[in-house]
Amino acid sequence: MWHRQTLVLKPRARGFHLVTDEITGQLAALADINTGLLHLLLQHTSASLTLNENCDPSVRADMENHFLRHVPQDAPYEHDYEGLDDMPAHIKSSLLGVSLLLPIGRGKVLLGTWQGIWLGEHRNRGGERRIIATLQGE
């Protein structure tokens, strides 16, 4: 069984956000799969998808601050049409990635106890973000 669906994530402030429920809540077809995989592709180059801690918001704040220090806005970038957050957003997007593949068991995504799906919004005003979700399994 194959199923493809476009998901839209609502606009968010710059930083890292827990979006597990916003994603799985849109995927009614998950319930039909006993063993399979869910693929997510974020169709942007200035945001990211990653798995990390699903409980303490200070982990997401510390992550944002780490990337502010290590992918600085004031480096000598040539590509800066859209402001100081433009090129750092492209770098963070490739460091963290824009794609996730997750196992499905008995209609549910099989994350670890402490794992959640994070959206990294790396622009000051990123707007809505679009994901192509592909489900396959039996």
Place this chain on the structure above:
Amino acid sequence: MWHRQTLVLKPRARGFHLVTDEITGQLAALADINTGLLHLLLQHTSASLTLNENCDPSVRADMENHFLRHVPQDAPYEHDYEGLDDMPAHIKSSLLGVSLLLPIGRGKVLLGTWQGIWLGEHRNRGGERRIIATLQGE
């Protein structure tokens, strides 16, 4: 054909470890697949899975030292309940990732000549680590 299996990796010291044989040795079902894919999801947020050099241990030591320098323990993290290695482990886990997808041909994982599967253990005492392996193919 779909096959899902939970793998447990034995506890390891902090650092990078070559685990190709420990993983594929537990996957008897690999032999049944002529063309397919093996997906691995490490169900943790303070360790990682990556592909890198499968021969010289100094590559793994240099990698560990790179991450010690670039994801420092003494940054001003808010999340530090579990010690100085806590937040750096979360950052390294997202930088390197916790998931791999590998092609299968004639019952074997088709890695390059110099590629091996590395476990990044980013905690001082991480304990056993769990992987959900999903095999599919024909």
Place this chain on the structure above:
Amino acid sequence: MWHRQTLVLKPRARGFHLVTDEITGQLAALADINTGLLHLLLQHTSASLTLNENCDPSVRADMENHFLRHVPQDAPYEHDYEGLDDMPAHIKSSLLGVSLLLPIGRGKVLLGTWQGIWLGEHRNRGGERRIIATLQGE
């Protein structure tokens, strides 16, 4: 439907290169898939595959300069048999990754408007680079 194919990318200078057309142009079997996935595994440990901006070459130059600053050649690496670019290439390969999974719809790879496939060539003289492409779908 499953299809596996080895792709060879021509030798390139150190830096980031847009290779979307070189890859999809070799995959005639894409046209047979209505809904599916394309997996790419670069079989090397000193290069990378990532998705990023497909238009302005200065994004690729800024990315190269970011990694030159943040994965320095003059750090105290033990593994340096093959020159100063040796160990930094291994680090960049794991930071960016060597594998991509992309959705397919109606015979085409469903990238975002601004997304393209980048090869990161991290050696001064990397030579040809080999990819195992796996297509599946219906």
